[in-house]
Amino acid sequence: MMFTYNNFGQIQIGRELFQHDVVLNNKTVERRQKKKSKPLRAQFGHTPLGPKENIPWDCTELVIGTGYYGRLPITEAVIHEAEQRGITLKIMKTVEASKYLSESTTDANAVLHVTCLLYTSDAADEGLGVDLGGRRII
Numbered sequence: 001m002m003f004t005y006n007n008f009g010q011i012q013i014g015r016e017l018f019q020h021d022v023v024l025n026n027k028t029v030e031r032r033q034k035k036k037s038k039p040l041r042a043q044f045g046h047t048p049l050g051p052k053e054n055i056p057w058d059c060t061e062l063v064i065g066t067g068y069y070g071r072l073p074i075t076e077a078v079i080h081e082a083e084q085r086g087i088t089l090k091i092m093k094t095v096e097a098s099k100y101l102s103e104s105t106t107d108a109n110a111v112l113h114v115t116c117l118l119y120t121s122d123a124a125d126e127g128l129g130v131d132l133g134g135r136r137i138i
Helices: 034-044 076-085 094-103 118-126
Strands: 011-013 016-018 022-025 028-031 061-065 088-092 109-112 130-132 135-137
Touching: 011 022, 061 094, 076 088, 088 094, 094 109
Parallel strands: 061 088, 061 109
Antiparallel strands: 011 016, 022 028, 022 109, 130 135
16 A cells, blocks of 8 residues: 655655545554544643544554654553553654554554644544645644
C-alpha cells in the first residue's frame, strides 16, 4: 500500500485522497474518531490521541504519525495500553510514517494525524471549513 503525504492537510493512500486524520486497521482506512478525545484538549493544548478513540490494536506494531510538525500529543493511557498488549509503537511525523508504511513489509496498523494546526483540527471536529490562503480544509 502506497502512502503519500506531501501537502499539509491531505494524505493519499493508494489512489484515494483524505483531508482528515485516518486510521489504518488491517489495510482498511477509516476516519479517526478524535471527538472522543476532545475532553482532553484543555490538558494538552491540542486534541490528543486518547484511549477512547478507534485505535487499531489488532497488530504487533502500531505506527503513529504525529502530523506535519510532529505536534500530536499521545496520552500516557495509549502508551500504557500498547505496552500491556505487547504492541511496538513507532511514533514519528506523518511524512516519515507515510514513508515507513510505504516501504514496510510488516502488517502494521496506523493512526495518521493529517492536519496539525489547532484551528484546522478543531474545525474538522466540528465539520467546519477553514480557509488557509485560498485553500479550504474541510
